[in-house]
Amino acid sequence: MPELHPEVAAVTERVIARSRDSRRAYLDLIEREREAGVHRPKLACGNLAHGFAASGEDKPAIIAGRAMNIGIVTAYNDMLSAHQPYGRYPEQIKIFAREVGATAQVAGGTPAMCDGVTQGQRGMELSLFSRDTIALSTAVALSHGMFEGAALLGICDKIVPGLIIGALRFGHLPMIPIPAGPMPSGLANKEKQRIRQLYAEGKVGRKELLESESASYHGAGTCTFYGTANSNQMMMDVMGLHMPGASFINPGTRLRQAVTRSAIHRLTEIGWNGNDYRPLGRCIDEKAIINAIVGLLATGGSTNHAIHLPAMARAAGIVIDWEDFDRLSGVVPLIARVYPNGAGDVNHFHAAGGMSYVIASLIDAGLLHDDILTVAGTRLRDHARDPKLLGENDDLTFEDAPAEPLDESMLRPPSSPFQPDGGMRLVKGNLGRATFKTSAVDPERRTIEAPARVFSDQDDVIAAFKAGELERDVVVVVRFQGPRANGMPELHKLTPPLGVLQDRGHKVALVTDGRMSGASGKVPAAIHLSPEAVGGGPIGRIRDGDIIRLSAEQGVLEVLVDPAEWEGREDAVQPPDGLGTGRELFAFMRQGADDAERGGSAMLAAAGL
Numbered sequence: 178m179p180e181l182h183p184e185v186a187a188v189t190e191r192v193i194a195r196s197r198d199s200r201r202a203y204l205d206l207i208e209r210e211r212e213a214g215v216h217r218p219k220l221a222c223g224n225l226a227h228g229f230a231a232s233g234e235d236k237p238a239i240i241a242g243r244a245m246n247i248g249i250v251t252a253y254n255d256m257l258s259a260h261q262p263y264g265r266y267p268e269q270i271k272i273f274a275r276e277v278g279a280t281a282q283v284a285g286g287t288p289a290m291c292d293g294v295t296q297g298q299r300g301m302e303l304s305l306f307s308r309d310t311i312a313l314s315t316a317v318a319l320s321h322g323m324f325e326g327a328a329l330l331g332i333c334d335k336i337v338p339g340l341i342i343g344a345l346r347f348g349h350l351p352m353i354p355i356p357a358g359p360m361p362s363g364l365a366n367k368e369k370q371r372i373r374q375l376y377a378e379g380k381v382g383r384k385e386l387l388e389s390e391s392a393s394y395h396g397a398g399t400c401t402f403y404g405t406a407n408s409n410q411m412m413m414d415v416m417g418l419h420m421p422g423a424s425f426i427n428p429g430t431r432l433r434q435a436v437t438r439s440a441i442h443r444l445t446e447i448g449w450n451g452n453d454y455r456p457l458g459r460c461i462d463e464k465a466i467i468n469a470i471v472g473l474l475a476t477g478g479s480t481n482h483a484i485h486l487p488a489m490a491r492a493a494g495i496v497i498d499w500e501d502f503d504r505l506s507g508v509v510p511l512i513a514r515v516y517p518n519g520a521g522d523v524n525h526f527h528a529a530g531g532m533s534y535v536i537a538s539l540i541d542a543g544l545l546h547d548d549i550l551t552v553a554g555t556r557l558r559d560h561a562r563d564p565k566l567l568g569e570n571d572d573l574t575f576e577d578a579p580a581e582p583l584d585e586s587m588l589r590p591p592s593s594p595f596q597p598d599g600g601m602r603l604v605k606g607n608l609g610r611a612t613f614k615t616s617a618v619d620p621e622r623r624t625i626e627a628p629a630r631v632f633s634d635q636d637d638v639i640a641a642f643k644a645g646e647l648e649r650d651v652v653v654v655v656r657f658q659g660p661r662a663n664g665m666p667e668l669h670k671l672t673p674p675l676g677v678l679q680d681r682g683h684k685v686a687l688v689t690d691g692r693m694s695g696a697s698g699k700v701p702a703a704i705h706l707s708p709e710a711v712g713g714g715p716i717g718r719i720r721d722g723d724i725i726r727l728s729a730e731q732g733v734l735e736v737l738v739d740p741a742e743w744e745g746r747e748d749a750v751q752p753p754d755g756l757g758t759g760r761e762l763f764a765f766m767r768q769g770a771d772d773a774e775r776g777g778s779a780m781l782a783a784a785g786l
């Protein structure tokens with residue numbers, strides 16, 4: 178087995194040491210849940226009868242209680258292109274379960290927000306908290322105690338993190354997340370972005386813009402940019418939680434169905450009644466979490482996981498912070514260039530060798546933990562392969578990962594990467610701590626010193642751009658966008674106008690206590706700034722004209738103002754908001770949310786996790 182990189186080993190040890198007590202408490206919990214929790218045999222007859230009353234042909238098997246009853250937790254809706262394929266999955270999963278003498282029931286559903294639909298709209302202020310709502314819905318589904326395993330149907334941004342957070346509180350159960358795959362490639366993402374910038378400049382109208390967007394987002398499946406949804410798939414792969422090669426097979430194909438079938442069959446083999454018990458809470462340990470961070474850095478994944486991964490880890494009793502990301506970023510090379518970090522999309526990435534190449538090459542480079550408990554192998558390396566159909570019954574055979582990338586414009590060996598470091602840096606200074614993703618930012622733009630222009634709403638930035646007020650070197654500061662302010666929306670609508678300013682030769686950067694989309698790129702941005710403006714974070718004291726210095730290389734974010742003058746400043750006041758769009762219902766989550774670096778969660782904070 179290749180020698181593990183010393184820095185990966187050191188950061189892993191640091192996380193294990195920091196998590197010792199909380200992880201012990203977690204493992205004790207799942208032990209208790211396994212031994213003394215709510216399980217089918219312990220349910221009273223009245224409980225059970227309610228549980229199988231409508232189970233039809235599966236009723237005898239459920240009553241007999243000898244085989245696994247799989248709880249399906251589904252985030253299906255047919256507005257989300259990525260989740261639309263899930264509509265028929267429960268019926269298929271029941272058939273696959275019966276094939277191996279097991280049963281399956283839909284245990285419950287969860288919401289699934291499309292950040293693309295809500296991008297730039299007030300609904301985006303519910304996005305981060307929809308993650309915790311999904312976790313709560315997952316817990317409600319699994320709380321019935323009718324299940325000895327679970328299949329998790331969800332793909333997009335907040336959905337996989339929410340499912341995993343909720344599922345981990347039932348970590349004594351074996352579980353397998355079931356992806357549905359990316360839509361076939363449509364209009365190239367770079368062309369989509371070009372039309373958006375033309376629209377931002379008023380050079381094309383809504384008709385051309387809608388044509389371009391509709392040619393890009395054109396069918397069932399996950400959007401093909403490398404945003405948070407596809408970063409979710411990558412993380413499940415490098416944590417060994419997906420069946421091998423499951424992530425990027427397109428929906429509606431025989432291969433996709435065969436891989437789903439294999440996941441259900443496999444689930445019944447890793448329950449506590451067999452001799453190969455693999456509970457979710459043991460699969461997701463410190464090494465798996467480190468693998469997720471490494472995978473994120475090596476592939477240029479979504480910055481949103483600087484928030485979601487700490488939350489997911491906390492649900493398993495594991496504590497990580499942005500120093501962990503930063504230290505690993507210094508040794509993990511960028512080996513994939515998938516839009517917005519490059520021109521190709523996830524379909525091209527998959528064709529170039531995809532996740533099987535990423536897993537194999539990072540293990541061989543000593544950057545991924547190979548010795549982890551996965552759902553389908555003896556080690557992670559067993560997941561570095563791709564399924565192929567075999568014979569008339571759609572059985573599966575597997576191809577090993579290619580020895581070399583099949584398209585070096587998309588994928589590179591760790592020994593000759595696109596960039597020497599993974600590019601999710603921690604920047605800090607007298608404004609606090611923020612995340613700076615460099616993988617999509619040209620090297621010469623990663624350090625900037627320019628006057629601030631301060632806003633409290635992203636729409637005002639766009640209005641200032643249209644009024645020509647930003648035609649200069651500028652650090653655009655947008656505050657009151659943190660979890661406790663308005664739910665920490667993504668400010669991805671700022672990418673086109675700021676990109677236009679940058680393309681016109683100005684030095685431009687964004688500094689915000691809000692988030693960006695995983696699909697944001699090119700413009701240098703210090704995001705997730707903690708402490709946020711609400712509650713007195715320094716970002717609330719920045720004034721127009723202050724010089725801001727931001728450098729990814731030096732890890733610096735600071736305002737260059739005379740300390741005495743700075744100390745004398747008042748904190749800005751959050752503008753009033755009449756709310757609406759259901760946002761008032763999430764006031765309790767805003768009020769209790771903890772810092773972005775800990776996951777921005779009122780639910781986990783209140784639970785003392």
Ligand SMILES: O=C(O)[C@H](O)[C@@H](O)[C@H](O)[C@H](O)COP(=O)(O)O
Pocket residue numbers: 291292293294296334403404405406479481667669693694695696
């Ligand atoms: O984090 C993410 O990946 C984004 O939230 C993504 O899910 C969202 O849909 C973007 O808005 C997509 O990009 P466009 O808005 O550019 O289509």
Ligand code: SF4
Pocket residue numbers: 257258259260290291292293294333334399400404406
């Ligand atoms: S990837 Fe984003 S835009 Fe596409 S379906 Fe998922 S949430 Fe919506």
